[in-house]
Amino acid sequence: MDEFRFIDRSATNAEKYMLRQKLFHTEAVIPMWVADMDIMTPECVIHAVQERLLHPILGYEIMPDSAYVAQIEWVREHHGFEIKGEWLSYSPSVVASIGCAIRALSEAGDEVIVMDPVYPPFYSMVRDNNRQLILHPLKQDNEGIYRFDIERLRAQITPKTKLLLLCSPHNPIGRVWSRDELLALGELCLKHGIRIISDEIHSDIVFTPHTHIPITSLSDELLHNTITLIGPGKTFNMAGFSISTVCIASDELRTFYDKEAHCVHFGDGAALSHVAFEAAYTYGEKWHRRLLQHLECNVQRIEEWITEHPQIKFRPPEATYLAWLDCRELGLGDRELREFFSSKAGLGLSPGLSFGKEGSGFMRLNFAVPTEVLEDALSRLSGALHG
Ligand SMILES: Cc1ncc(COP(=O)(O)O)c(C=O)c1O
Structure with a gap:
C-alpha cells in the first residue's frame, strides 16, 4: 500500500478543501494551509475503527487505561519522558485545553507571554479569556534561526505576568x-x-538531527510548573478524531485544571476516537517512520527549488510539515502577497501575517502532500514568479 499516493479529499468535508472559496475566492487553488496532511491516515487506525464498527452499539464510552498506556509508552520511547497514568486526562482539542489551562492558572486581566509569530489561537485564547497578551517577538539570528531574547523577555515581565504559552516545537517557524x-x-x-x-x-x-525535549522533563520544579498538551492529531493525521491529552504532574495544577474542564464538560470522548488513538500509538511506529522519510524528501525538494528561485528564502524546518517562506524580497505588501499566491500561483497558503506582526512578508506552506502535488505546487509557483 502506498500511503503517499494522491487521494482526492474533495468528496469529504475536509476543511482544507471546503473553505477554499471562502478563503481564496476560488476553488482552483491547491490547498496547502490548515495543518493536516493530504496523506492517508495509518492503516492500523482505519482498521481498528472498522473492527470497532463490527459491534453495532456506539453509546457513551470511556477512554480505556490501555489507550493512555499506549500513549505513555510512545512518549517514553520517542521522547524519553516517563508519564504517570494519573497525570493524563482526555481533551477533545488542544486549543480547548489551552483555554481551560489559561482559566485554571490565571485571573482575568493577568498577562500571558506569547511569542510572535505563532499559531493564531494562542492569541485568541488569551484575548477571548480576558487576559492580556505580552507579545515577545521571535527574531532571526545571522544564520536565519529564530530565537527569543531572554533579556528582553525578562524586561517584559511585570507582577501581573502569570503564564507563558509555549509552542514546542514551534508552529509556524x-x-x-x-x-x-x-x-x-x-x-x-x-x-x-x-x-x-x-x-x-x-x-x-521532528527531523534529524533534532530532538524534542518536553520542557516538563527538565527538572522536578518544571514538572510541577507545567501543563503539557499532546496528542496523535498531527503525528498520525487523525485530527478529525478530536482527541488529545493533557498531562499535569502537579496535584495542585491538576485540581485547578480539572475544575475548568469540568465546567465545559469535556466528557470522555468518542468510541471511535478511543480505538483510533490506541491503535495509532500501539501500531503506528512503522508508518510514522515512513512518514518522516517522505516529509524529509519533500523538504529537500523545496530546498532544491529554492536554489533556483532565490527571491524566496527558506530555512528547512527542524520540526513540523510547515515551510515558512520568506517572501519579503518579492517586494509585495501582505495583501498583494496573498493575492499573488492564490490568484497568480493557484496556491492556497496561510498568510504569514495571520501568525502575528512578525509574520509580515512570509507565507506558510503545508508540505505534507504526495510528491506529485508538491511538484505541481512548485511548478505553479515558478510560473507565477517568471510570468
Ligand atoms: C501548535 C498547535 N496547537 C494546536 C493545534 C490544534 O489542535 P486541536 O485540533 O487539537 O485543537 C494546532 C493545529 O494546527 C497547532 O498547530
Missing part, C-alpha cells in the same frame, strides 16, 4: 527548542512565578 533554550525559559518562569502551558502537538514531527 519549525523550531525545536534546544535544552539550553528551554532551561533559560524555564528558569525565568520559575523565578517570576510564571506557570507554563506547553503545546507539544507537533513533537513527533
Whole structure:
C-alpha cells in the first residue's frame, strides 16, 4: 500500500478543501494551509475503527487505561519522558485545553507571554479569556534561526505576568527548542512565578538531527510548573478524531485544571476516537517512520527549488510539515502577497501575517502532500514568479 499516493479529499468535508472559496475566492487553488496532511491516515487506525464498527452499539464510552498506556509508552520511547497514568486526562482539542489551562492558572486581566509569530489561537485564547497578551517577538539570528531574547523577555515581565504559552516545537517557524533554550525559559518562569502551558502537538514531527525535549522533563520544579498538551492529531493525521491529552504532574495544577474542564464538560470522548488513538500509538511506529522519510524528501525538494528561485528564502524546518517562506524580497505588501499566491500561483497558503506582526512578508506552506502535488505546487509557483 502506498500511503503517499494522491487521494482526492474533495468528496469529504475536509476543511482544507471546503473553505477554499471562502478563503481564496476560488476553488482552483491547491490547498496547502490548515495543518493536516493530504496523506492517508495509518492503516492500523482505519482498521481498528472498522473492527470497532463490527459491534453495532456506539453509546457513551470511556477512554480505556490501555489507550493512555499506549500513549505513555510512545512518549517514553520517542521522547524519553516517563508519564504517570494519573497525570493524563482526555481533551477533545488542544486549543480547548489551552483555554481551560489559561482559566485554571490565571485571573482575568493577568498577562500571558506569547511569542510572535505563532499559531493564531494562542492569541485568541488569551484575548477571548480576558487576559492580556505580552507579545515577545521571535527574531532571526545571522544564520536565519529564530530565537527569543531572554533579556528582553525578562524586561517584559511585570507582577501581573502569570503564564507563558509555549509552542514546542514551534508552529509556524519549525523550531525545536534546544535544552539550553528551554532551561533559560524555564528558569525565568520559575523565578517570576510564571506557570507554563506547553503545546507539544507537533513533537513527533521532528527531523534529524533534532530532538524534542518536553520542557516538563527538565527538572522536578518544571514538572510541577507545567501543563503539557499532546496528542496523535498531527503525528498520525487523525485530527478529525478530536482527541488529545493533557498531562499535569502537579496535584495542585491538576485540581485547578480539572475544575475548568469540568465546567465545559469535556466528557470522555468518542468510541471511535478511543480505538483510533490506541491503535495509532500501539501500531503506528512503522508508518510514522515512513512518514518522516517522505516529509524529509519533500523538504529537500523545496530546498532544491529554492536554489533556483532565490527571491524566496527558506530555512528547512527542524520540526513540523510547515515551510515558512520568506517572501519579503518579492517586494509585495501582505495583501498583494496573498493575492499573488492564490490568484497568480493557484496556491492556497496561510498568510504569514495571520501568525502575528512578525509574520509580515512570509507565507506558510503545508508540505505534507504526495510528491506529485508538491511538484505541481512548485511548478505553479515558478510560473507565477517568471510570468
Ligand atoms: C501548535 C498547535 N496547537 C494546536 C493545534 C490544534 O489542535 P486541536 O485540533 O487539537 O485543537 C494546532 C493545529 O494546527 C497547532 O498547530
